[in-house]
């Protein structure tokens with residue numbers, strides 16, 4: 131198994147920090163952290179020499195003050211605004227003053243701002259006094275541990291927050307670093323590694339997705355790689371069938387069977403797909419994708435029952451999710467061992483499992499547990515939660531995938547990876563990453579329709595496999 135980029139929640143980080151602090155001299159962790167911040171600041175300054183510190187009430191502010199101390203020792207002009215002067219980190223402030231650091235009421239003109247307002251203890255958006263200072267910043271911001279105002283564990287931004295060009299964090303990555311925009315993220319080692327067990331969340335990088343992507347071997351034929359079945363589209367919505375089938379065809383080699391009322395449209399666009407008008411006539415498959423454009427009437431319900439009974443992994447999207455929300459008895463058709471991947475967007479999630487709320491990871495986890503399914507919650511940040519508690523997250527680098535039909539492409543990709551017998555959490559995670567990369571490559575900076583995203587799938591696979 132390839133190691134993924136792990137992320138640890140604040141409770142876990144604190145517990146690990148306590149164990150490390152018990153055996154290292156007081157203040158040494160903060161000094162190491164602050165030295166890392168100062169090093170990054172010098173790099174960002176690129177020869178310029180004026181730094182402003184925004185210093186909050188806790189150790190995050192202490193890091194900023196100690197970073198100011200190291201910067202002063204390198205001849206940088208550093209001034210600091212203390213947001214809570216009586217609570218400012220005493221040793222850090224004394225050290226900062228000792229080397230000529232100035233405390234001011236307003237930062238004024240500086241070349242770089244160090245955000246030490248709040249770190250792991252952050253709750254809610256920036257408070258008004260801090261927000262007021264942040265609102266007037268012109269210079270790039272280097273965030274200490276995390277951009278203040280963003281929730282460390284959920285990445286939620288519910289009001290004013292710092293927008294960082296770079297974030298220097300310590301010991302390990304926290305959820306915020308994958309769930310929200312923190313600029314470039316750098317990690318400074320403060321010796322937490324041995325104290326941290328497995329992460330709470332993980333992120334797949336391009337090379338990992340490339341390494342997991344199924345490719346045919348010398349012994350393979352069209353059947354051995356897994357046959358994907360697509361039960362999507364309708365006479366009214368043939369497009370969903372064309373997109374989902376196309377994605378399954380482009381994602382892996384082998385074979386794709388399409389079954390449904392859009393067979394003529396699918397056949398015309400994808401002559402290599404084996405098409406039938408009814409799911410009862412479809413041959414054997416190793417996975418089913420069901421739902422996009424399928425409708426929610428009685429015949430669609432019959433299709434959903436058939437795929438749930440088929441005993442192969444199933445990816446359920448769009449109308450399939452709506453049907454399950456409207457009629458939970460449909461779940462009874464599922465063999466308890468059948469792996470199911472549900473791919474709701476927020477409104478579909480709401481129908482199925484209630485409000486998503488600010489904590490998208492918790493929401494995906496809740497639904498995964500409730501339905502004993504892999505839940506892929508779509509959006510700019512895609513969260514994949516498994517019923518076993520594993521969570522993968524993927525933050526898209528752009529938003530060009532926010533276009534009608536792009537979800538149909540995603541479900542086809544997932545179906546193909548399930549047919550190739552990838553673990554369902556990994557299948558969903560790899561598909562989400564590939565989808566986001568395909569969107570970026572297809573776009574190149576201009577809006578694109580979902581069919582262009584689809585056409586970029588081979589290019590994205592090549593890029594990830596060579597990465």
Ligand SMILES: NC(=O)C1=CN([C@@H]2O[C@H](COP(=O)(O)OP(=O)(O)OC[C@H]3O[C@@H](n4cnc5c(N)ncnc54)[C@H](OP(=O)(O)O)[C@@H]3O)[C@@H](O)[C@H]2O)[C@@H](O)CC1
Pocket residue numbers: 147148151159160161163186187188189190191193247248249250251252253254255256257260274275279300320
């Ligand atoms: N432990 C270690 O070994 C190491 C820790 N390190 C560093 O310590 C940091 C954690 O420090 P911490 O726990 O002292 O609290 P921190 O995040 O600075 O918050 C301070 C206070 O801010 C307030 N506040 C809350 N929300 C707010 C908001 N939205 N907007 C504005 N203010 C808000 C709230 O105060 P209140 O006013 O509620 O009393 C809170 O108590 C960590 O991120 C890392 O940088 C490193 O040095 C490495 C070694």
Ligand SMILES: Nc1ncnc2c1ncn2[C@@H]1O[C@H](COP(=O)(O)OP(=O)(O)O)[C@@H](O)[C@H]1O
Pocket residue numbers: 448475508509510511512526528529530531532533534535536537538539540565
């Ligand atoms: N702002 C965004 N940034 C990046 N990707 C997004 C954004 N909004 C949606 N997406 C992605 O686009 C796809 C949209 O799927 P969906 O909402 O089901 O659309 P449709 O039903 O029209 O196919 C999902 O893969 C989702 O993760």
Ligand SMILES: [K+]
Pocket residue numbers: 190245246247248249273274275276277278
């Ligand atoms: K901060």
